[in-house]
Amino acid sequence: MRKNIVVAIDGPAGVGKSSVSFQVAKKLDIMLIDTGAMYRSVALRAFNSEISNNTPEILELAKNLNFSFKIENNKNIVFVNGEDVSALIRTENVSKLATDVAKNGDLRKILVEKQQKLAENSSVVMEGRDIGTVVFPNADVKIFLSATPEVKAQRRYKELKEKDPSVSFESILEAMVLRDKQDSERAESPLRKADDAVEIDTSDKTIDEVISNVLSVIETKIS
Numbered sequence: 383m384r385k386n387i388v389v390a391i392d393g394p395a396g397v398g399k400s401s402v403s404f405q406v407a408k409k410l411d412i413m414l415i416d417t418g419a420m421y422r423s424v425a426l427r428a429f430n431s432e433i434s435n436n437t438p439e440i441l442e443l444a445k446n447l448n449f450s451f452k453i454e455n456n457k458n459i460v461f462v463n464g465e466d467v468s469a470l471i472r473t474e475n476v477s478k479l480a481t482d483v484a485k486n487g488d489l490r491k492i493l494v495e496k497q498q499k500l501a502e503n504s505s506v507v508m509e510g511r512d513i514g515t516v517v518f519p520n521a522d523v524k525i526f527l528s529a530t531p532e533v534k535a536q537r538r539y540k541e542l543k544e545k546d547p548s549v550s551f552e553s554i555l556e557a558m559v560l561r562d563k564q565d566s567e568r569a570e571s572p573l574r575k576a577d578d579a580v581e582i583d584t585s586d587k588t589i590d591e592v593i594s595n596v597l598s599v600i601e602t603k604i605s
């Protein structure tokens with residue numbers, strides 16, 4: 383590759399964003415920055431320190447976090463100040479807290495700056511909600527993944543049912559519709575497709591098909 387490139391992959395929960403971003407980063411052999419993990423990490427640390435959202439303390443906490451990412455054993459590991467928090471940030475409680483934290487505009491500014499810095503010296507795949515619109519409006523490649531609410535909930539249901547057979551599809555669909563609504567309707571950097579992003583509807587596609595679609599978009603844009 384000629385220069386450092388930024389591949390922005392945005393979209394709501396349940397569209398296969400993480401799996402697709404992971405395989406694309408692996409294939410290109412470049413860093414994967416999972417920005418949702420950054421919001422989750424702030425939420426986790428704030429919760430553990432009993433710090434509320436919308437306080438000066440949470441901004442101070444966020445400023446003092448140093449994030450790094452490393453693909454290891456077929457996983458993207460998230461380190462916060464050197465601690466591997468990958469598993470700790472994947473609970474339903476942290477998901478809910480992170481959605482709230484992500485509404486805080488001042489906090490977003492702090493994390494956006496850190497996201498831009500992470501991509502200063504290397505090529506990256508960056509996944510999130512506002513990468514193509516706010517973090518890297520000039521990204522070399524912008525992808526927006528979408529799917530119907532039912533398909534997204536079905537995917538999440540399959541994933542969660544393995545851990546907890548008592549989960550219901552309806553409750554997952556309801557939680558997902560609510561989270562998407564909150565992410566799309568919030569005042570600060572709402573989830574939306576950048577005008578120049580390539581949208582891929584993943585509803586009727588396998589992950590492999592989506593990955594190969596994304597790779598061919600990248601090839602067209604970069605060559």
Ligand code: DC
Pocket residue numbers: 395417418419421422477480481482484509510511512513561565
């Ligand atoms: O992708 P995720 O579920 O790990 O994201 C956690 C929360 O953070 C979710 O509510 C969306 C929000 N988020 C955001 O507002 N902006 C980003 N760039 C990434 C995630």
